[in-house]
Amino acid sequence: MKKLRTRKHQVVLNRSAGGDVGITIMLTFLGIFMFLPMYYTVIQSLKPLNELFYFPPRFYVENPTPDNFTDLFNLMGDSWVPFSRYIFNTVLISVGGTFGNLVLSSICAYALAKIEFPGGKQCFWLIQKSLMFSATVGGLVNFITMSMIGWIDTYLAIIVPAWCSTLGLYLMKQFMESNVTTEILESSRLDGASEFRTFWSIAMPMVKPAWLTLIIYSFQGLWNAGSSEYIYSEQLKTLNYAIGQITAGGIKRAGASAAATVVMMMVPIMVFVITQSNIIETMGSSGMKD
Amino acid sequence: MSKNTLKQVKTRKEMTKAQWTWFLIRKNKMAYIMVAPFMILFFIFTIIPVVLSLLLSFTSFNMLEPPEFVFMSNYITLFLDDDLFMTALKNTLIFAAITGPASYIISFCVAWFINELPPKIRSIVTLIFYAPSIAGNVYLIWGTMFADDAYGYVNGFLLDLGLIDTPILFFHNAKYVMPLCIVVALWTSLGTSFLSFIAGLQGINKSLFEAGAIDGIKNRWQELWYITLPSMKPQLMFGAILAITGSFGFGGIVSALAGNPPVDYVGYTLSHHLGEYQGNRWEVGYAAAISFLMFLMQIGANVLVTKMISKLGE
8 A cells, every 4th residue: 555645744645756846846937037026126225326236236235224215205306396295196096996996896795796687697697798898998089088077187087987997896796696695684574674785784794895995996906007098188197107106217227116006005014915815715716607 | 594584584595596586685785785886896996998998999099089980900910010019929828927927837846846845944035035026126227137237146147257359238139138127027026826835735635645545645746646736626726816917917027128119129018019009109999908918818728727726636
């Protein structure tokens, strides 16, 4: 009889040692490839000016300094539009867009997942199909729509379309379908609660991972939004756009631009670290049954 | 539902189909109120634009004068007279054909590799692989790494090692633009589908593997093919759709790293071409034709691939 391999005193089936080693090596290489650019960005942002221009460039920093970060804020302080304005714009767009998307999507997802009504299946079919093409396709007509309703160069042009982004709704609906049992909703309905009340006090508390996921997705997308064709005024532009301008300053701004990138990326990464387990839980029901 | 039906004077059997539907619509008034806000916006900003693009693509329209019906002439010009469109189409298809499948396979393999790691380590590895896709424009660091002068990391090292005499203009040399942009695209592509695969793998019933081992599955490859892949078909489907849609929308990375238009139009994609006609020239009919072709390509590729995946393991 073949000897059983164990890992931590548990029998593992069908796992050859050679395969384990091979996979570990592959994973290590891929991991280094993924991680190095992020690492450079952080290192670059901590280098004092003279180290940025060492030849050959170094993979480590000898005298880490926060100068690039203070430079960044001074640099932005001198600009025509104050840096705080870019931050304000980005936060306003991210929060406004995410809030609307959360409210509209979760109400809609509840009705699609838990109420059977004529047309519901067709609505969801369309939503699924909308995941199959990128937003670029509608960009042209949306621009015309925006100019017709006079939203060009306003926050609304960015915030309102974000309310109907479909990925969050899709995940929320799938999650409700597999995690909210119909029995519990029925009992609430029998007690005389309105459909809206059932949604709010029974279904919503049960799908916390899904709304966290939706918040993160929507927030990330809006936080990272760069220059938009809808916005002309400098004072309405976003953080990402402002950082692009610094980076365009070339080599003399290398430190400040790395610092800016670090500031930008820290926010979504921190948010993901905190919510990772919820997101993975939501993804458990993300599958598409065709 | 049956309870409510009993209250009605007529039962289901006495009603025509239309009456029954009308009854259901009235009974579920609340559901329509609940889906309406989202669906109205969704139609305005997503569905109607696709339909209007199709209609506008048959016209010549500059936003100032009323549109003029020209039938297929925009499409004919695109395919016969617009060399740049053909370049863009070719590049888009190459990018999609490489980055779509590659990002899909890498996402799945990494998710599969890390599946058996202890939970703590797994979540750290997940973060490392997922971070580039959410960290905004962090991919600009590739511009620094492959910068044109000796201060770029790669040029610096190659010069230092004596492998080259003059710095290579990585992002401004037709030879390197496409491969480099593909690498960067792959680097940022382990996104939602990756997380979906991780969750899918975690959700597979462990007893299936034990049963499989008893039934004579000998190694992890057989296990992957006979148990793992068929068990997570829904996730594979979802991931494929996101990977394909992402691979066709490619273009921002090229503009950011190699400029727009890039040198010799290498890496010039349909989204650049579309931007040129809708943003700079305002030839709306023509831009609509490009938009609609992009739509058709993405839907076509997605339908084809999801059909293939649904056949998996049958």
